[in-house]
Amino acid sequence: GAGFQRSPGSSAIRGVFGMHDRGLVEVYCFALKPDLGGNDLRGNVSKACDVFVEAGNEQNDTSLAWLINSHAPHVIVDLSGFSGDHRIRMLAHQPAPLSLTWLEYPGTLGAATGMDGIVTDRVASPPEYRLAYSEALLVVPTPYLPNDYSATVPSPPDALSPFPEQHPRTFCALHHVWKMDVSVFSAWMALLRSAPGSVLRLQDCAPE
Numbered sequence: 001g002a003g004f005q006r007s008p009g010s011s012a013i014r015g016v017f018g019m020h021d022r023g024l025v026e027v028y029c030f031a032l033k034p035d036l037g038g039n040d041l042r043g044n045v046s047k048a049c050d051v052f053v054e055a056g057n058e059q060n061d062t063s064l065a066w067l068i069n070s071h072a073p074h075v076i077v078d079l080s081g082f083s084g085d086h087r088i089r090m091l092a093h094q095p096a097p098l099s100l101t102w103l104e105y106p107g108t109l110g111a112a113t114g115m116d117g118i119v120t121d122r123v124a125s126p127p128e129y130r131l132a133y134s135e136a137l138l139v140v141p142t143p144y145l146p147n148d149y150s151a152t153v154p155s156p157p158d159a160l161s162p163f164p165e166q167h168p169r170t171f172c173a174l175h176h177v178w179k180m181d182v183s184v185f186s187a188w189m190a191l192l193r194s195a196p197g198s199v200l201r202l203q204d205c206a207p208e
Helices: 008-013 040-048 061-069 088-093 127-132 182-194
Strands: 028-031 051-054 075-078 098-101 117-120 136-139 170-173 199-202
Touching (some): 008 040, 075 088, 127 136, 182 199
Parallel strands (some): 098 117, 117 136, 170 199
């Protein structure tokens, strides 16, 4: 389950659903946020899975859990964690025999959620910190974050092309600019000072 609205998580995972072996699994996706319209990512996901359920209007956690359970899933995979308007409390009702978390929140969700496991890697979840997790660590050998191999990225304009002579190092902070608080900004400035001649590129944002 996830919001399946415009987000880095939706962009990363939209290519995953169509790659499952349909001889082994049947893929259901539960959209836990309302459809705001004009969302091509949501459309791509709905076409790639076997069943796409609009569950964003289920305001009550108990009714949401019952809705999911009515489809008799064997495993439910939460893709949001504590990010945004999460529906983690719903998992305490155990809508599926096995619950896993993956993708947008690589930290522990706590024992109260009833989460069984977290899909992660050795960088996001170092083995020496395994006791800090209430979930079992399902450690994959490659980075736990997927990417949509079929997505195409337009070439940047000349103004954004690399400048190896003038700027030997180019750093990128491609998250939303509103996440750049004082501590994060200070960390970036310290990094730039330690690498003379380097530049930092930020995601484009509205003037306000």
